[in-house]
Amino acid sequence: MLVLVELDEHGVAPGSLEALAWAHPIARELGEPLHAAVFASGTIPPAAPGDPLVDLSLRAELARHEVSTVHTITHPELADYSPERWGESLAQLIAGLRPTAVVAAGTERGTETMAQAAARADLPLAVNCTELERSGAPGAEGPDGPDGRSWRLARIRQGGMLLEDAELTAPIAIVTLAPGAAESTAAPNAAAEPADVPEMQSDVPAVAVERFEPEFGDRFVASRLVGRTTRDGGVSLATARVVVSGGRGVGSADGFGPLEELAKLTGGAVGCSRVVTNNGWRPHSDQVGQTGTKVNPDLYIACGISGATQHWVGCMSSKAILAINTDPDAPMVKRATYAVIGDVADIVPAVVDEIHRRAQ
Amino acid sequence: MQVLVCVKRVPASGGTPQLTDDGVRVDTRNLAFTVGPHEECAVEEAISLVATHGGAVTVLSVGPAEAEEQLRYAISMGADRGVLVDSGADELDPQATASALTAAIRQLESEGGPFDLIMFGNESPDAGNYQVGIRVACALGRAIVGGVKGITIDDDAGTATLHRGVADGVEAYEVTLPAAVAVKEGLNLPRYPSMRGRLRARKAELAEFRARIGTPGTPDTEGGPGAGEPVELVVHRGGLRKLRLRRPAETQSETVLLGHGSEAAPAVVDILEELDVV
Ligand SMILES: Cc1cc2nc3c(=O)[nH]c(=O)nc-3n(C[C@H](O)[C@H](O)[C@H](O)COP(=O)(O)OP(=O)(O)OC[C@H]3O[C@@H](n4cnc5c(N)ncnc54)[C@H](O)[C@@H]3O)c2cc1C
Ligand SMILES: Nc1ncnc2c1ncn2[C@@H]1O[C@H](COP(=O)(O)O)[C@@H](O)[C@H]1O
Numbered sequence: 001m002l003v004l005v006e007l008d009e010h011g012v013a014p015g016s017l018e019a020l021a022w023a024h025p026i027a028r029e030l031g032e033p034l035h036a037a038v039f040a041s042g043t044i045p046p047a048a049p050g051d052p053l054v055d056l057s058l059r060a061e062l063a064r065h066e067v068s069t070v071h072t073i074t075h076p077e078l079a080d081y082s083p084e085r086w087g088e089s090l091a092q093l094i095a096g097l098r099p100t101a102v103v104a105a106g107t108e109r110g111t112e113t114m115a116q117a118a119a120r121a122d123l124p125l126a127v128n129c130t131e132l133e134r135s136g137a138p139g140a141e142g143p144d145g146p147d148g149r150s151w152r153l154a155r156i157r158q159g160g161m162l163l164e165d166a167e168l169t170a171p172i173a174i175v176t177l178a179p180g181a182a183e184s185t186a187a188p189n190a191a192a193e194p195a196d197v198p199e200m201q202s203d204v205p206a207v208a209v210e211r212f213e214p215e216f217g218d219r220f221v222a223s224r225l226v227g228r229t230t231r232d233g234g235v236s237l238a239t240a241r242v243v244v245s246g247g248r249g250v251g252s253a254d255g256f257g258p259l260e261e262l263a264k265l266t267g268g269a270v271g272c273s274r275v276v277t278n279n280g281w282r283p284h285s286d287q288v289g290q291t292g293t294k295v296n297p298d299l300y301i302a303c304g305i306s307g308a309t310q311h312w313v314g315c316m317s318s319k320a321i322l323a324i325n326t327d328p329d330a331p332m333v334k335r336a337t338y339a340v341i342g343d344v345a346d347i348v349p350a351v352v353d354e355i356h357r358r359a360q
Numbered sequence: 361m362q363v364l365v366c367v368k369r370v371p372a373s374g375g376t377p378q379l380t381d382d383g384v385r386v387d388t389r390n391l392a393f394t395v396g397p398h399e400e401c402a403v404e405e406a407i408s409l410v411a412t413h414g415g416a417v418t419v420l421s422v423g424p425a426e427a428e429e430q431l432r433y434a435i436s437m438g439a440d441r442g443v444l445v446d447s448g449a450d451e452l453d454p455q456a457t458a459s460a461l462t463a464a465i466r467q468l469e470s471e472g473g474p475f476d477l478i479m480f481g482n483e484s485p486d487a488g489n490y491q492v493g494i495r496v497a498c499a500l501g502r503a504i505v506g507g508v509k510g511i512t513i514d515d516d517a518g519t520a521t522l523h524r525g526v527a528d529g530v531e532a533y534e535v536t537l538p539a540a541v542a543v544k545e546g547l548n549l550p551r552y553p554s555m556r557g558r559l560r561a562r563k564a565e566l567a568e569f570r571a572r573i574g575t576p577g578t579p580d581t582e583g584g585p586g587a588g589e590p591v592e593l594v595v596h597r598g599g600l601r602k603l604r605l606r607r608p609a610e611t612q613s614e615t616v617l618l619g620h621g622s623e624a625a626p627a628v629v630d631i632l633e634e635l636d637v638v
Contacts, residue, residue, distance in 0.1 A: 115491040116494055123599070162608070226532050230529035333616070342624070350621075
């Protein structure tokens with residue numbers, strides 16, 4: 001069983017830690033070793049001769065998940081991310097290894113790479129899975145029919161509103177794990193502590209490292225990464241502890257003034273519903289929901305938002321929700337932790353005043 | 361430039377989806393249908409690209425005969441023509457959908473030359489398979505970038521620059537045309553159809569293909585357009601099969617009512633103080 005492991009500046013990216021933790025028991029159940037694949041470009045230290053993966057803390061992290069072999073994918077053309085080249089590389093690795101299953105985190109890059117790989121290998125792909133197990137195919141074919149092995153899986157649809165039970169029949173199962181659907185079993189940064197490394201070196205069972213070099217023809221068609229700009233600081237919607245979000249009930253672009261003030265006072269970010277972006281009151285980057293950003297703050301303040309499912313799936317992971325709405329029967333009010341019934345235009349400025357009053 | 365946009369007919373509902381008794385699909389008896397927000401932006405972008413660079417916009421859908429409604433909506437926005445691949449009432453798996461779209465595109469390109477840009481939504485709003493566009497682009501041997509929120513075309517160079525948001529910023533990709541792109545809502549603000557657009561859409565002639573589930577190895581098109589008969593496209597079924605849908609367990613908790621109107625402000629600030637954010 002093969003897990004595509006994404007790296008960030010701390011080592012194994014959080015989503016990939018979840019994917020490893022999720023894949024581990026499945027591999028054990030099947031009695032198969034767990035392998036990892038990493039793209040040895042970008043964030044990974046350059047390969048030393050004879051040892052393509054010199055980063056000991058990364059090795060330790062993989063060993064902790066009982067990864068027996070890590071395949072480092074290296075090629076001069078892979079210095080930058082490319083959807084087509086990453087997908088083609090993975091497809092070639094899969095073709096050589098013939099694993100039972102390939103798992104990746106359902107991140108944007110993980111999903112894109114797996115879709116490219118599945119398309120190139122002509123294999124099915126199930127994205128955003130929460131469960132996966134081998135099953136016998138119904139009928140006479142048995143578990144290994146002419147089209148391959150049969151699996152049962154559950155995956156999320158519509159941003160999390162529905163679950164789908166599905167059957168996957170393929171010589172190799174290719175799946176991505178829904179973000180947040182599994183707990184990572186190892187602290188992300190534990191292995192990155194420099195002090196740990198020497199000690200780990202002796203404890204850690206050897207992870208075999210195999211370098212894999214894909215081949216690209218001269219006429220390989222790929223998009224080219226030509227620029228990258230990083231956002232300057234500021235509170236981002238996806239990571240804010242408080243999100244003050246407005247819907248149609250806010251009434252206008254100007255109506256967001258008090259919401260902005262409340263966000264500023266709480267060190268939070270402003271969010272909104274799709275009605276608001278469609279009306280041009282706020283930029284789309286503020287939109288929360290199925291086709292916007294998914295947020296998980298400590299407190300989500302939903303002002304004049306009805307709580308349509310497509311909005312709800314974007315805020316349902318919040319630790320607490322405060323609904324401010326004129327309609328006591330609005331779905332957002334029914335599902336919220338706290339509610340205030342009334343006009344946003346009265347309530348939000350009153351909350352702002354109260355904060356100022358107490359600060360004096 | 362010739363631009364093709366792939367759109368899918370999906371149920372439009374703001375509430376919790378009701379399921380059919382057998383749990384196999386969403387009960388759509390009382391629902392309207394739409395195309396997903398990402399795809400609506402794709403249609404809008406195609407129309408404005410063609411307004412700037414010249415050319416025409418074709419919209420293509422695989423689905424039941426009723427998907428005609430979504431094609432006509434795109435035409436009412438300003439698309440030039442619609443092509444329907446009738447695949448019957450049951451939703452196809454993503455590989456079969458991609459194979460139907462690919463076969464239709466090959467057929468259309470054999471008649472009218474290559475599409476410079478083929479546009480998809482980043483994911484369909486119902487199935488969310490995140491792969492149909494990538495499969496089609498791979499089958500056609502074209503580059504594709506997903507999650508795109510900005511497109512600029514360089515006519516002279518024959519390239520497109522595609523911008524997409526990532527966790528900590530923005531990435532720009534360059535592709536040589538013909539190419540494909542999967543876009544996200546936020547790319548633009550889709551227009552509302554004009555009255556004239558609606559009239560034009562009502563009268564527009566749609567091209568129609570029929571999808572037939574075939575076995576690998578058989579040619580993709582058969583027969584040819586006999587008198588009044590739609591061209592038949594052979595479509596290959598993939599390995600993912602939907603069994604049933606269910607609703608995830610929801611932890612229902614009582615809502616604590618903090619009060620009515622501005623009088624509730626102190627109670628709200630108490631909560632903010634508890635969180636230590638003010
Ligand atoms: C495929 C698809 C994807 C979608 N994706 C998203 C998405 O990502 N994000 C998203 O938000 N939506 C999304 N939608 C749209 C969604 O279905 C709803 O239409 C939208 O969320 C409704 O926005 P709203 O709550 O602001 O407006 P409404 O539903 O109109 O609700 C307004 C609320 O404000 C209350 N109100 C009115 N006046 C006041 C007042 N003065 N004070 C207090 N309360 C007041 C009303 O009681 C009501 O509850 C999507 C839809 C589809 C089909
Ligand atoms: N039945 C279909 N007809 C036309 N286009 C489709 C169809 N299904 C998916 N697509 C396109 O592929 C994109 C991605 O779909 P999916 O892989 O299901 O998430 C959609 O946004 C559409 O642009």
